[in-house]
Amino acid sequence: MAETALTDTVASTMRPAGWRGIAADWSSDQRAFKNVSWGKAMMWIFLLSDTFIFSCFLLSYMTTRMSTTVPWPNPSEVFALTVGDKKIPLILIAIMTFILISSSGTMAMAVNFGYRRDRAKTAALMLATAAFGATFVGMQAFEWTKLIMEGVRPWGNPWGAEQFGSSFFMITGFHGTHVTIGVIFLVAIARKVWRGDFDVGRRGFFTSRKGHYEIVEITGLYWHFVDLVWVFIFALFYLW
Amino acid sequence: MVDVPYDATADIPLAEVGEVELYHPRSWWTRYVFSQDAKVIAIQYSLTASAIGLVALVLSWLMRLQLGFPGTFSFIDANQYLQFITMHGMIMVIYLLTALFLGGFGNYLIPLMVGARDMVFPYVNMLSYWVYLLAVLVLASTFFVPGGPTGAGWTLYPPQAILSGTPGQDWGIILMLSSLILFIIGFTMGGLNYVVTVLQARTRGMTLMRLPLTVWGIFTATVMALLAFPALFVASVMMLFDRLLGTSFFMPSLVEMGQQMKYGGGSPILFQHLFWFFGHPEVYIVALPAFGIISDLISVHARKNIFGYRMMVWAIVAIGALSFVVWAHHMYVSGMHPYFGFFFATTTLIIAIPTAIKVYNWVLTLWRGDIHLTVPMLFALAFIITFVNGGLTGLFLGNVVVDVPLSDTMFVVAHFHMVMGIAPIMAVFGGIYHWYPKVTGRMLNEALGRFHFWVSFLGAYAVFFPMHYLGLLGMPRRYHDIGETAFVPASAHDLNAFMSVAALIVGFAQLVFLFNLIWSLFKGKEAGGNPWGAASLEWQTPQTPPGHGNWGKELPLVYRWAYDYSVPGAIRDFVPQNEPPAGSLAQGAQP
Numbered sequence: 001m002a003e004t005a006l007t008d009t010v011a012s013t014m015r016p017a018g019w020r021g022i023a024a025d026w027s028s029d030q031r032a033f034k035n036v037s038w039g040k041a042m043m044w045i046f047l048l049s050d051t052f053i054f055s056c057f058l059l060s061y062m063t064t065r066m067s068t069t070v071p072w073p074n075p076s077e078v079f080a081l082t083v084g085d086k087k088i089p090l091i092l093i094a095i096m097t098f099i100l101i102s103s104s105g106t107m108a109m110a111v112n113f114g115y116r117r118d119r120a121k122t123a124a125l126m127l128a129t130a131a132f133g134a135t136f137v138g139m140q141a142f143e144w145t146k147l148i149m150e151g152v153r154p155w156g157n158p159w160g161a162e163q164f165g166s167s168f169f170m171i172t173g174f175h176g177t178h179v180t181i182g183v184i185f186l187v188a189i190a191r192k193v194w195r196g197d198f199d200v201g202r203r204g205f206f207t208s209r210k211g212h213y214e215i216v217e218i219t220g221l222y223w224h225f226v227d228l229v230w231v232f233i234f235a236l237f238y239l240w
Numbered sequence: 241m242v243d244v245p246y247d248a249t250a251d252i253p254l255a256e257v258g259e260v261e262l263y264h265p266r267s268w269w270t271r272y273v274f275s276q277d278a279k280v281i282a283i284q285y286s287l288t289a290s291a292i293g294l295v296a297l298v299l300s301w302l303m304r305l306q307l308g309f310p311g312t313f314s315f316i317d318a319n320q321y322l323q324f325i326t327m328h329g330m331i332m333v334i335y336l337l338t339a340l341f342l343g344g345f346g347n348y349l350i351p352l353m354v355g356a357r358d359m360v361f362p363y364v365n366m367l368s369y370w371v372y373l374l375a376v377l378v379l380a381s382t383f384f385v386p387g388g389p390t391g392a393g394w395t396l397y398p399p400q401a402i403l404s405g406t407p408g409q410d411w412g413i414i415l416m417l418s419s420l421i422l423f424i425i426g427f428t429m430g431g432l433n434y435v436v437t438v439l440q441a442r443t444r445g446m447t448l449m450r451l452p453l454t455v456w457g458i459f460t461a462t463v464m465a466l467l468a469f470p471a472l473f474v475a476s477v478m479m480l481f482d483r484l485l486g487t488s489f490f491m492p493s494l495v496e497m498g499q500q501m502k503y504g505g506g507s508p509i510l511f512q513h514l515f516w517f518f519g520h521p522e523v524y525i526v527a528l529p530a531f532g533i534i535s536d537l538i539s540v541h542a543r544k545n546i547f548g549y550r551m552m553v554w555a556i557v558a559i560g561a562l563s564f565v566v567w568a569h570h571m572y573v574s575g576m577h578p579y580f581g582f583f584f585a586t587t588t589l590i591i592a593i594p595t596a597i598k599v600y601n602w603v604l605t606l607w608r609g610d611i612h613l614t615v616p617m618l619f620a621l622a623f624i625i626t627f628v629n630g631g632l633t634g635l636f637l638g639n640v641v642v643d644v645p646l647s648d649t650m651f652v653v654a655h656f657h658m659v660m661g662i663a664p665i666m667a668v669f670g671g672i673y674h675w676y677p678k679v680t681g682r683m684l685n686e687a688l689g690r691f692h693f694w695v696s697f698l699g700a701y702a703v704f705f706p707m708h709y710l711g712l713l714g715m716p717r718r719y720h721d722i723g724e725t726a727f728v729p730a731s732a733h734d735l736n737a738f739m740s741v742a743a744l745i746v747g748f749a750q751l752v753f754l755f756n757l758i759w760s761l762f763k764g765k766e767a768g769g770n771p772w773g774a775a776s777l778e779w780q781t782p783q784t785p786p787g788h789g790n791w792g793k794e795l796p797l798v799y800r801w802a803y804d805y806s807v808p809g810a811i812r813d814f815v816p817q818n819e820p821p822a823g824s825l826a827q828g829a830q831p
Contacts, residue, residue, distance in 0.1 A: 027447050027448030027449045029444065030440075030443070031440050032439040032440065032448065033439065038360040038440050038441065041439060041440050042360070042432050042436045045435055045436065046428070046432055048466070049428060049431075049466040049469075049470060052470035052471070053473055055470075056470055056471050056474035056514060056517075057474055063507055063510045064488075067507040068506075069504075069505055070504075070505055154485045155485060155486035155488070162504065162505060163487075163505055166481065166485070166487035170487075206363055207361075207363040208263055208363075
């Protein structure tokens with residue numbers, strides 16, 4: 001009982017608890033997210049918006065997959081590679097997924113070294129991430145070429161529902177565009193890191209603002225997001 | 241809200257955010273054209289939106305001429321009529337109202353009202369405007385391409401939107417979808433700026449619960465837009481592929497002119513879901529900034545604090561959240577499952593609760609206030625009346641059984657024009673009359689303003705109030721010529737003619753407003769820094785119009801909310817947000 005009484009006295013001097021406390025923290029002075037820079041906040045909010053775009057794409061794909069009257073092609077047969085004389089289902093996609101997930105690892109290491117202001121390692125790891133990303137896009141180009149050679153078009157394919165081709169090209173294309181943009185940003189920022197722009201406070205060409213090593217983390221947020229989206233595309237398009 | 245601990249001020253350091261590095265323009269081009277200053281961008285947004293809005297106004301005249309006097313104007317054929325309604329709707333909803341409220345009012349007012357020097361990413365903000373301008377130009381170009389703009393209706397429902405029977409099938413629909421995609425890209429750049437500025441760049445003392453409701457409205461609307469526009473983006477991309485590549489996302493198997501088309505297996509209903517997942521929040525993207533602006537206008541011009549500030553904020557947030565789960569009330573007649581109709585009717589009617597809270601609070605703010613019937617106040621009162629009118633017919637249309645017979649009649653047209661056409665435009669005008677002195681340093685002419693108000697308000701009622709009756713008679717919307725129909729009596733045609741004349745008069749009143757804008761810029765009465773005696777921060781800038789960086793050397797310190805009007809014991813009948821607690825009471829009566 002004594003403990004209860006003690007807790008009550010403490011509670012009266014503390015900030016409001018529960019939802020009121022959350023509201024009070026959120027609406028407190030100057031910043032809703034303390035110690036979060038403008039750039040990072042902006043990237044998070046952008047990613048939230050982008051999540052809605054990918055969700056709409058994936059939901060639309062699932063709706064058309066259900067609404068079409070023609071059978072859906074079997075992904076594990078369509079996305080199989082013949083190695084030797086064996087057909088291995090989803091082997092290319094498995095490798096692509098492995099590469100993209102690995103790139104998230106190098107990105108995370110780049111962020112770490114960025115905060116230690118280790119220019120060489122940060123730049124090298126970012127370039128490694130970009131190389132993984134470029135490999136991913138290259139393999140996707142290979143996959144597209146293979147499917148196009150086999151007769152898959154946005155308006156039809158030899159195996160069944162035409163929405164298969166249209167959804168495939170649209171969703172992987174949109175994701176591949178995201179990866180490509182990420183690669184471009186990674187290379188550009190790796191160059192800035194390597195040149196030491198963030199150590200000397202050099203101003204950006206367009207924005208005339210000084211950069212910080214934090215931009216490595218912000219790029220990393222985008223990159224991890226693109227990876228995460230791929231996991232959903234992988235699960236919902238290839239495995240379903 | 242005024243309860244700052246008085247001794248706390250000693251601990252507050254001067255509010256200079258370390259992260260701020262203002263971009264300093266060096267030439268005329270970077271100062272006025274490729275400007276990164278939110279205030280210049282706001283004016284660019286407003287002028288572009290108003291210019292394309294004038295096009296939409298002229299289109300509405302042409303439509304009214306055709307409806308009022310069918311057969312008289314030989315240059316308007318059925319195809320053109322459909323093109324006019326499509327472009328009128330699309331321009332008004334997206335390119336005028338969304339851009340004007342968020343890009344125009346948002347850019348100008350957010351940094352000033354939260355006490356920031358600029359938006360957080362001025363360069364991105366500048367890009368936002370230029371992409372928006374490109375979107376507008378692409379949209380306007382459809383008037384000059386072969387086949388003209390699309391005539392699919394502003395909802396662009398497939399399959400008809402991309403079939404050959406619809407005008408503008410060659411170029412119009414392609415350019416329309418491209419323009420929408422551009423608009424969304426441009427808006428996202430601006431929207432991220434507005435949200436981050438409100439969340440992260442407020443000045444010292446400016447908690448979220450001290451923000452003027454204008455900022456709350458614009459902020460919530462922007463968050464909603466960032467989450468709702470993706471659905472329109474995806475729908476536009478997919479329909480563009482259907483049209484250009486021959487995919488069948490939205491296209492079922494079709495026979496056209498006796499020919500089996502190559503489409504098959506798509507879902508037209510999917511487009512409707514995507515479109516209205518954007519489309520319904522869009523209604524509130526337009527309405528919430530209007531709510532906010534009206535709250536501030538009423539409080540300032542009735543010299544009284546806003547009633548129930550906290551409730552007003554929560555109502556805005558609740559309306560924003562609820563508006564994402566009501567979209568299918570636009571689709572009662574689409575053939576979806578009846579249980580969906582039950583769910584969406586319920587959520588739709590729930591929205592009436594926070595909306596009603598807002599209306600009651602406006603009325604209670606006016607109650608026993610010192611009401612000054614200035615031009616902004618007149619527009620604010622007109623907003624409340626039109627909004628209540630449109631909101632009540634919304635209750636009719638939100639119920640499935642009432643909506644089904646009224647669907648696709650003029651009743652729907654009257655409803656949404658009242659609630660998201662006239663009402664937000666009233667807020668826009670009120671806002672312009674209110675903040676024009678801050679933007680230019682001069683007052684708009686009062687007499688011309690009153691003339692503009694009475695003609696616009698009464699005229700808009702003359703146009704849209706009788707339209708409800710036409711809808712109840714069963715007169716369908718989107719018809720070029722109703723012809724001789726048994727259920728439409730001759731008097732309805734007279735009513736149509738009357739509405740058309742009223743629409744023309746309302747349109748010409750807007751020319752008076754334009755003249756007023758330009759004339760007052762040079763000849764208007766000098767306004768001074770704070771002509772309305774308003775307490776919120778944007779009126780406390782050291783210069784009027786505010787200079788680059790808004791605040792001179794030091795950012796303002798905020799001690800109170802934005803609604804300290806007629807405070808007992810204070811020297812003046814308003815206490816600015818940045819006035820220290822001791823100062824306001826210094827010579828006042830002892831409490």
